[in-house]
Amino acid sequence: MADLTDLTLKAALDGLAARTFSSEEITRAHIAAVEAARPLNAYVLETPDKALDMARAADSRRAAGETAPLLGAPLGVKDLFCTDGVRTTACSNILGNFVPTYESTVTANLWRDGAVMLGKLNLDQFAMGSSNESSCFGPVVNPWRRAGSDVKLTPGGSSGGSAAAVAARLCLGATATDTGGSIRQPAAFTGTVGIKPTYGRCSRWGIVAFASSLDQAGPIARTVEDAAILLNSMAGHDPKDSTSLPAETPDFSAFIGKSVKGLRIGVPREYRADGMPAEIDALWEQGIAWLKDAGCEIVEVSLPHTKYALPAYYIIAPAEASSNLARYDGMRFGLRAEGANLIETYENTRAQGFGEEVKRRILIGTYVLSAGYYDAYYLKALKVRRRIAQDFDQAWEKVDALLTPTAPSAAFALGENADDPVAMYLNDIFTVTVNLAGLPGMSLPAGLDSAGLPLGLQLIGRALDEGTLFSLGGAIEKAANFQARPQLWW
Amino acid sequence: MAIDVATVRKVARLARIAEPEDRLAALAQELNGIITWIEQLNEVDVEGVEPMTSAEAVSLPLREDVVTEGGDPEKVLANAPRRIDGFFVVPKVVE
Numbered sequence: 001m002a003d004l005t006d007l008t009l010k011a012a013l014d015g016l017a018a019r020t021f022s023s024e025e026i027t028r029a030h031i032a033a034v035e036a037a038r039p040l041n042a043y044v045l046e047t048p049d050k051a052l053d054m055a056r057a058a059d060s061r062r063a064a065g066e067t068a069p070l071l072g073a074p075l076g077v078k079d080l081f082c083t084d085g086v087r088t089t090a091c092s093n094i095l096g097n098f099v100p101t102y103e104s105t106v107t108a109n110l111w112r113d114g115a116v117m118l119g120k121l122n123l124d125q126f127a128m129g130s131s132n133e134s135s136c137f138g139p140v141v142n143p144w145r146r147a148g149s150d151v152k153l154t155p156g157g158s159s160g161g162s163a164a165a166v167a168a169r170l171c172l173g174a175t176a177t178d179t180g181g182s183i184r185q186p187a188a189f190t191g192t193v194g195i196k197p198t199y200g201r202c203s204r205w206g207i208v209a210f211a212s213s214l215d216q217a218g219p220i221a222r223t224v225e226d227a228a229i230l231l232n233s234m235a236g237h238d239p240k241d242s243t244s245l246p247a248e249t250p251d252f253s254a255f256i257g258k259s260v261k262g263l264r265i266g267v268p269r270e271y272r273a274d275g276m277p278a279e280i281d282a283l284w285e286q287g288i289a290w291l292k293d294a295g296c297e298i299v300e301v302s303l304p305h306t307k308y309a310l311p312a313y314y315i316i317a318p319a320e321a322s323s324n325l326a327r328y329d330g331m332r333f334g335l336r337a338e339g340a341n342l343i344e345t346y347e348n349t350r351a352q353g354f355g356e357e358v359k360r361r362i363l364i365g366t367y368v369l370s371a372g373y374y375d376a377y378y379l380k381a382l383k384v385r386r387r388i389a390q391d392f393d394q395a396w397e398k399v400d401a402l403l404t405p406t407a408p409s410a411a412f413a414l415g416e417n418a419d420d421p422v423a424m425y426l427n428d429i430f431t432v433t434v435n436l437a438g439l440p441g442m443s444l445p446a447g448l449d450s451a452g453l454p455l456g457l458q459l460i461g462r463a464l465d466e467g468t469l470f471s472l473g474g475a476i477e478k479a480a481n482f483q484a485r486p487q488l489w490w
Numbered sequence: 491m492a493i494d495v496a497t498v499r500k501v502a503r504l505a506r507i508a509e510p511e512d513r514l515a516a517l518a519q520e521l522n523g524i525i526t527w528i529e530q531l532n533e534v535d536v537e538g539v540e541p542m543t544s545a546e547a548v549s550l551p552l553r554e555d556v557v558t559e560g561g562d563p564e565k566v567l568a569n570a571p572r573r574i575d576g577f578f579v580v581p582k583v584v585e
Contacts, residue, residue, distance in 0.1 A: 382541030438545025
């Protein structure tokens, strides 16, 4: 039998349904892979005992004649999702040994559908970062390396642990979240598929909050179909999140394989960023050619406010974060660093508990919301945000979806951008507009650069039109026939 | 300089983060770098544009004003840094 960790989620579910192997067997194979891959630092907490309990329970359900969409499939969970009785840290010291007494809606949906939890995955602290280097557990190492080099590369961020674990066959799929690109950029850096659904598709309840008007959960997987299967379970209306959309969840996998003939695909001219590597430009052209071959009509469109998306994001996201993270006061949960009085206790707790990037963003957010600056920065950014959303509205009059690169480079070395916050922020240049407008965006692997590293293409769709992205993603996946995988070195 | 050391000190105080005096100058420089980059937003004409406060066009739903959960102090207190007899223990708030 082939290595069970090498199966796609779909193939694993078929094998489980056919009783070719049990959930306990495929779960044990993954537990062994996770243990062997500790040098990657993808998991910050392994839960093998819980995984085996859940696997045996899945096998019992199967034996009793039950079926469920994910019955017996071992998955990884980004350590931003609260898991009942299992430590949840957001990879920040301020949460310390926080053990939730409740389960996030998204993970509860996965367990309802029979999935098995292998453990909690590393991320940039509070999901703030593009390289995983702000994690209090240290960065994840990308399983991919440049040809002939052993330089450690970032898997991207913030969902770097999720992306690395999926790429390295340490789970069949993983949960992730995306506030400015945190699903799509790591997916691009690791040769995996990631989709950030429409804002409101997945409940935010029980996910540690970063910027509430932008945060959205989604899956990272190895194929477009696997991503659809996971999103089917993760999505759905939840009364506990007032921004959760009361929309039906379609069967996303049914869109894969549907003809894309006649679909109009926009290519936004503003995404031809200065200094974009020629290889990424070439990949983009290749993607355009694939969709043309599949019968799509290619239309050049303009999104004139694109260059203002990142600066607007770096007002809105820190402003929301400074408000959301006010809850970490050392009183009810998490770290407490005593001081001479109450205020000093707050200040010491937050100084010791938060990492440097988190503090930087809280300070920026506090500044742009403070008296005298609110109108000049925060209100202005909210107006620019509407301009950006209007750009997309105008594009949808002409096209059905957009095709862009996912990130402006392939995976870079750990430490490479660490000294310049703005250079790091530029990683999200192609992804952040989608969060501001609340739209769905998918990244999928489409080729390798000359160093042998994966590069991703991004599809952007209308609100609640993930289905079209799955159809187009399926078409690109078939044309690209991306079979490359990281060489086992760990 | 838009943000000087005094501003950083004030903002850090507002944010309840203890920043040592010898960090303030470096922080001011970092924050200025970010704020200067952000100020390109001034190029955008937003005359008459409504601020966008939500990614969705729907209004927030209301629910009945009734208790839906609770009555489990053990769960609420489970992660308390300090607790006595079913209460959180916190520093003195009122002098």
